Amino acid sequence: MGTLATEDKPLFGSVPPGLFRVFSSGAKHFYADLLTSLAEDPFGQAGEIATRKRVFEAIAEFIDRRGRAEVVSTLQSDGVPLVAGQSYIAVYGRLKETGWLAEYRDRYRRVVDFDPAARLVLHTLLDIQKGRVRSYGGAVLNVLTLLQSVESDPDSKALNVREAAISARGFMNHLRTVAGTMRRVEALIMEQPTAAALVRRFVTDFIEALVVQDYRNLHARESPYRFRGQILETGDKLLDNDEVIGRIAAGWVAGGIAADHGAARQPIIDDLREIVRVFAGIDDHVQDIETTTFRIERRMTNVVRFSDRMATVSTDRILYAMEMLRSSELADHENIEVKARLQLETLPMTAAHLYSLPRRRAEAPESMLALQPPDPALLRYLEAIDAFEDRIAITPERLERYVEAALAGSSQLEASAFPVNNIEDFLLFERLHEAELGPLADRYEIEYGDGRVINQWVERRSFLLRRRETVHG
Template sequence: MLFTHLADDLFRPLASPSRAFNAALLLHLHRRVMGASVEPIRKGELLAAIGDFAAGWTLGQIADDEAIPVDPVERRSALYRRFTESGWLVERRERYVPVVDFDPEARLLLEELSRIERGETRSYGGAVLDVLGSLESAVANPGERSEALSNAAKAAHTFLGHVRSLAGSMRKIEERILREDDLRAAFRLYFEDFVERHLISDYRTLHTRFNPFRFRSAIVREAGQALRDSLLIRALADSLLREGRAPDLAAAERAVRLDLAEILAVFEGLDRHLEVVDDIVARMERRIAAAVRYMDRPDSLGIERTAAALRAVGAAPEPPDLPAGLSLLRPPIGEAHLYGPRQRRAPVTVEAMPELVLDPAIEAFVNAKAEFRRRTTVTPETIVAFLEVKLGRAPAIRGSDIPVADVDEFVIFQRLREIDVLFDGHLMERYALSRAEGRVSNGWLECPDFTVERRGTGPETKTKPTSKTKTKTGTPAAPHA
């Protein structure tokens, strides 16, 4: 329970007549004075900070049930005692030097109060990417990063709570604006309290092609696939059990399934919450735009004067002599000046894709290109098939003895002299290439002669077997088929 860990008088400064000053001073000490300090601050420095802050407030704002001294030095001491006696500040000594720090439990409460005071502005894109990154990390490495799944579920739950409370906060601001008689105060409430504090920071991007919700489908897909993958759930559960975050395997699997189901439910049912937010934002924008349009002092007799002028013109026997610059066809106020409310985006119409019929000539051209690419591309399989046909049962063959029948065989034959380096030397595990006396001249190519020999058939490979070709008895293994 919260109140079992906090001091009994901790909330007394926040419920007193000077609660506004007390809250402002606590937040000032938390953010500016003691927030960035790793070590506790000295008492003299804290008293000076309290005195500097209190100098901008009147005695009526600072005064509480007890009297506040007028002297600045005595005033800061009285304020210091107010927070030490209520349990917010704790004083101790380090090497005979008095130092002050926040009470640990009070600091946690003050951090939440500071977050509430700053407002609930959130980034949709940041929240969605946070959940997606943690979920992908847990799925990719379930044995070591199962904690990422719990973090993703917490981030999704926190974000859903923000969206749920967003509509209520916006309604409260809307009621305050409607009750405000001063237009300047109403505008200040709208822009400061509504836009800066409660409206989502990247709200406008929700209606662009850079919509942060474009990653939502990836989250739904990842969570759905993980729920259907029993092996992944078992791996995550084993990790939870090994790290001591679950009492047994059944409880660990149940926790994993609950986290995945919560992520899936949050991002599948988020549209109805966003529709409520969109309705409130559209209504607020219409009212603010109307207030801006009619914020000038209205002329109550303007309509009567305009109607009287029109009646006088209509009753005249002849058209009046109007100035050259006056035109009734382009009045000063007309349809173009009327305010039009923002319309909802029209639903996207789904049209059937037309059936495309390719020209037979184009299909023949594409097939011809594919066939040409197949015939001119040399692969390990084509070289092996060519050599096995030419070798037959012979262990080796010279290049001058290899007949070349057509262009397809020539494309392969011209690459035989490079089989020791082709395809990262993969063919050298099966064939040995060596130079031979003489030259090859077959009508297709003229080059130095060479010999291609199957591995495991020559005298050299029989006397020096490699470790890759040895069997369990130490003799050469049969040639690779």
């Protein structure tokens, strides 16, 4: 157990162990705001090396803005030893002690920076704090742009495959975060006891902090999902082209993220498959977001519609009557004559003045349902569908007849010599590259070449189809 307790874990091994101690004390809000300020100034200034004096000044300036007396009181309650007029030094020492800040020597001066692991943690926390509003269109378009750059120039833009996969995974994680955030907002709204609190929670957690910047465009003409088809098509095209994957692998080797072609090919294929898988399966997450949004909006609509019934005008009068009774000198056993609102001032004159039970509804009469003959146009439409499906169906027999007709007794045939005159020929020609995997593998074999075959229907890699030699005996 001792060995396990002291062994560095892969997830936390590089993070300073006391990093989160500043967030577990009474001064946690002070340190959180201070770290956010330091991330912008001085550590957010491009090209500036922050000396220890510069960091001291930044901390002191933050304390002055926060109110020195308030900060000193907060730090004293946290047990931080302070010297009069030098509270910024104690704060600096606390950040250095817990691992947020690190000092280095730059010739004759001391420079300060965030610890590398601490910087990653801080910026991740800031992204969580500020990154709730995000553009779907920007994320989708970023993946599409990266894939298209790889498709147009796989040699010099090969590294964009990895960036596209990272963006796709981040996009899917954001979708899951949005769905979870929406459910949490829904739970918070449903827990509110009054209409005013419910409306206030709706405004603060659902309108002012929208998790999707362009949510209203999801079903508009400018929907970001209009690029999804292009992403899937481009990803599949790259996966199907061995030559392009080889060129991307060469780019990875040249870029230093793979040792050789063999080590690069499988990660490239995995990244492309990940992109296709993400954008092929986002419908369920979007549907979850839209369903939760509909429930929240329906609840708010009901609140607005029935708010006048939740607090009627008679409430004030009832409360006033109860106050008058409490302040009166009546004994507990005394009776009070109350004129009921529904009390009749005169006797009923006719039966119309008396309460009567609601009339029973008459049962609906039975009727015969007339069966209409099927529409002749519909029958012809269904027959046309069956004929079209039969026309485009690819069977081993039909494929073999096409091959034999093209060979015309020859033992082999180039791809450019196969006839592609109509849609039936096109579909059969497209299936030829699968012949070696199908039921025709025992009769034919395919040898792929380096060139391309182009006709009015398709452009694809050239091949040579030949009959297999039959072994007798």
